[in-house]
Amino acid sequence: MMRRIPSLLTLPALALLAGCSASSVSRPNLTLPRQFAAPPEAHAAGAEALDRWWLLFSDAQLASLEDEALAHAPDARSALAVLDEARATRSKALLAYDVQGNASGSITRGQTTISGLGGAGAFLMAPAGATTTSAGSFSPSWELDLFGRRDAARQAADADLTAATFTYHAALQSLTAQVASNLFQARGLSLQLTEARDTLRVARELADIGQRKAKAGIGSQVDADSLLADRATAQANVVQLEAQLSVSRQTLLVLIGRAGAAPATLAVDGALGAAPDVPDATPATLLLRRPDVMQAEARLRSAMGTLRLDSLALLPKFTLQGTTSISAIAGPAGYTTSLWSLAAGVAMPVFDRARLLGERRAQRARAEQAAIAYEKAVQSGFGEAQNQLATYGADRARLALLTEAEARAHHAFDGQNAGYRAGVVDLTALLTAERTWRNARTSLSALRATTLSDAVNVFKALGGGWTPLDPNHPVTSFPDQKP
Template identity: 40%
Template structure:
């Protein structure tokens, strides 16, 4: 058996030398297509992506996001996972420190012989007080010869980094969700104002048609036709009021203010001026996006675990020094004993090698999965960013075109409405102009809201959140 041990050790070393984790392929194009010369694009680095929502210059939006980051269960849960990862790191690394517990005992016995012969000679008396006291300190220390501590450190440091980036990603997603819901609410407020304006216009048309029918200038069916459109406008306004209330409640829930009434959220019927988005290089995604950094950290953790599985095939050396002290006294004489024991043990896997090899193979497969997940995260990040940038440019061009079209349609409706009021045009002409204006106005509102939401998507896709070097404290994580 002794002659076989060196061969087993050499085989294990050879296996360890051959095992490795594949390097991830994270190559990306040099630039985003269509980004050069795009409108409303700010220079790279001119906007603070760490708190991108400040670029909107909206105090209410900033307040809602800050409240959500502090109170929302998703952010708090991610913070708790980060705290757990830190505790697990300490637990794993202290395994390589000396382990042991101190113990002590004491016992006193008082003996009185009630019958029989009582010997009073020293050492032979059976009556009196006996004391027994002892103390032990048992220590076990795994002597790290082959680098298990470093491999464990790599694994647990990867875990804690992944938990931190998951925490950052949860907060970044939460901020984006709040901003998205906020602009959806403002879009609904705009649509509600449009619906109320449509209701007012239909009411004016109904009053005019009704008066003209009463004096015999138009058929009574004209008023009946406008009455149907008026009822639809009122129903649309009521539906939008309900949707706006639901969106306000969503904002309160995200901000951790669920018990407050929805009236506490004031929603302005305007999207406002949208900030420009910064030009960025695809390579910056690897430095900024929390999901990419989390995937990279999980590769590092898996690599450390693969190294640990390799080292599990090598001998384990345990040093077990022990210290004990005892004192015992009996009636008539006392005995004191003291001893110090030092020992060591070496364990070399032999019959468990097939099992350990299978575990190593499984861990290598998990490491490959981590590498693939990292590559996928990079690809997804690039696709998200380029898609959001291209779509935002298209949305802003659409807003510009619809703004001009809405102004023209408004002028056309006002001219036809004036002609109908004076009896120069018929009802059908006025209604057609009004419907064309209303359709263009609705498309403009939808395009404005979509552009605002797309701006948020761009900031999120480019890695808006927190930089890699920022490390939240336990108090912040909670």
């Protein structure tokens, strides 16, 4: 059974499509799986915890790194600059519908000289001498918005700004997730390095025992060489993990805005805490928080506003035009003139009509693409949340099983090691027990880091990492329209 989610998020964009004709833009198909079709709770308990989900880990270093990244990371500063550009672009788009016009002025200085003129003609000429001519004019114009062009432009500009705002939030959301994932990865490598060094210590002890037994004639040289090979392998594993940890630290430093610092300046231990529970709120509610879904919805509103604006471009434009000018001449025969006028104008597209119709058809296609992109964003968002929740649940169950397996493997190795030292257990049994324990320990350490990263992915998939707007107070208002 399939149901449609009654999401508050879908109402604004669908309101734009409600008044459109069947030949205009299709309604997005928001059919979703039944498990995600629960009615959303506007203020679900626990949803606010997703705003700063990293605090749920009760990890002081993680919280500090997240704050540092949000304040200094290049990604955060770049996203803010893009948002500032969008704000300026919105203001510029709306100013085009205010009163337009420029003032101009000029000053001209000249010299008049009269020669070779006598008789009555001399009385008809202006007196000779220096003259200064000052002139100024102001010609404002204003379009009478009889058809709602300004409203359509505001709708598109507001939607573009809203989309840019959610792009900004998405950048911060991605940044915080990367910081946490890289920190947990670094800690996992640190823990594996500690365990690898412990393995190397044991391998060295066993290699020494094997050499002594071979020299004493109570052990074979083949067994001793096998233990030496294990020691070399353990040493190589330590070198590899040290390099990986250094790279992971440097990556984390770049993310938080400290790219120039040496990796050793970032302290990373192998402390991997327990993964937190997901806040108690319905997935439908939490997915209303996803910036990518809200961004797609805003882009649909922008496309619909632009389509409406392109349709209105086919209608005539009525303008009021005023002109004021003044000119003053200072000199022997100075005088001042002034002029003002007020006119009404109308402009109707004639030869441009075919081009405007083509642009409207292209914009309708772009609006259709935006509707499909919105549909895909919603469905992909729910699909991602479903997959991440399933992965997180499975890995937490595996973590409990591997914890038990590692403990039993460790106990078995301790017993075989004691028996080998006492000479009652052969080398093959010891190495088998040691490799079983080592593999179980490596798998457990990797899974602990992976489970923490899974939690990060779940919080990101559910829209955590930013403070959403109140769904009862949308960013902008937009009426129904018929493009």
